[in-house]
Amino acid sequence: MSILLFMGTYLISRQLKEFKSSLYFPSNIRLLISDFAVTIAIVSMSMLDFYVGIPTPKLVVPKTFEPTLPGRGWMIPPLKNNPWISVFIAIPPALLGTILIFMDQQITAVIVNRKQHKLKKGCGYHLDLFVISILIQVCSCMGLPWFVAATVPSINHVNSLKLESELAAPGEKQTFLGVREQRVTHILIFSTVGLSVFLTPILGFIPMPVLYGIFLFMGAESLRGLELFNRILIMFIPSKYQPDYQFLREIPIGRVHLFTIIQLACLLCLWTVKSFSSTSILFPLMLVVMIAVRKFLDQIFTQQELRVLDDIMPQISSEDQKKRSDKKNMSAISKISHYILGPKLIKTEKHKVELC
Structure with a gap:
């Protein structure tokens, strides 16, 4: 029964997610079904489990809103009974x-x-890290799990906000236009997560195999469009049947396979270190070792190849930096002149703006 719930949840989520490109029902209904594919799969498989009545492992949730460790308050003293040297x-x-x-x-x-x-x-690398560091301090004082970026849910969230062209020829795939960049869905998601503490009696009916099916679906969906996964697949595809990827146009196929094999070897090393409890504490140090490996790749591949395969951030030339600086200075001067002289400016014969 657990296997049936697991596979049924995955298959329903997968099929309903692709329902937006089917020929049935109007586009609004197809899009609605596709957006709520995971919710439909969880509800339907949970109802099936409840109807059949075969005992299956359920999601373990607390019955009361309190710290899980008996006798512990909401705040944890930094030292308590520990000596000062523990710092x-x-x-x-x-x-x-x-x-x-x-x-x-x-x-x-x-x-x-x-x-x-x-x-x-624009992306906020430093702002995101700053917010996470503040939240980690709060969670540490309260004994709560730390906040992390959660790579797979983040990728799935971006995929769910993709914007595609509405008009397409029959049988033709829709064109990817971009991503709806907004904060509404994040606010609603984490507000719902916060409210879930009051829904524990209902969440306790969800079978664990259903959640495992959702995890498999999220992992498989996050692999779609991932360049590393695409490069792994083309290793088993004959040359004449390979998709028209941009990196295949610019780099020989042998060099692409070499880069992919090195990445897989690094991934295997990380997975091996993390899998054993005796070596898992060294996992963060292995991530630092990966930095050294990446620097070593500069000796094997050219900068052009690394720019295409590793998506190196483009370097700004000195000329572009000068243009940006001049543009910023002119913008500041224009604002000052507008404040002092008003909107009326004098144009010369060469159509250049001069300040009086």
Whole structure:
């Protein structure tokens, strides 16, 4: 029964997510069904489990709104019964935790802001990290789990906000136009997460296999469009049947496979270190080792190849920097002149604005 619930949840979510490109029903209804595919799958499979009545593992939720550890208050004293020297002993593991959280946040931000997503609004790497660091301090004082970037939900959130062309020829796929960049969905999501503490009697009826099916669906969806996953797939596709990817136009296929194999080897090393409890504490240090590996790739690949395969952030030339600086200075001068002289300015014969 657990396997049926697991596979049924995954298949329903997958099929309903693709329902927006089907030929049935008006476009508004198809889009609505596609947006709520996960919710429909959870509700339908949970109702099936309740109707059949076969005992299955359920989501474990607390029955009361209080700290889970008996005898503990909402706030945790920094030292309590620990000696003062424990502050210095905690520094090494704290550094490992800092590295892990920093890398997780930065990697997620880089993936979300890739050029394939065509984002227009500026990204706030430092602001995001600052907010996370403040929240981690609050959570530490209250004994709550730390905030992390959550790569898979972040990618799925971006995918759910993709904007595609409405007009397309019959049988033709819709064209990706960009992403709806707004904060409404995030506010609603985390408000709902906060309100879920009052819905524990209902959440306790959700079978765990249903949630595992949702996790599989989210993981599979986050792989779609991921360049690393596409490069892994083309290793098993003959040359004449390979899709027309941009990196295949600019780089020989052998160099692409070499870069992919190095990435897979690094991923295997990280997974091996993380899988064993005796070595998992070294996982943050392995992320630092990956930085050294990335620097070593400069000796194997050219900058042009790394720019295409690794999406290096473009460097601003000195000429472009000068143009930006001149533009910024002219903008400041225009504002000052508008404030002093008013909107009326004098134009010369060469159509250049001069300030009197």
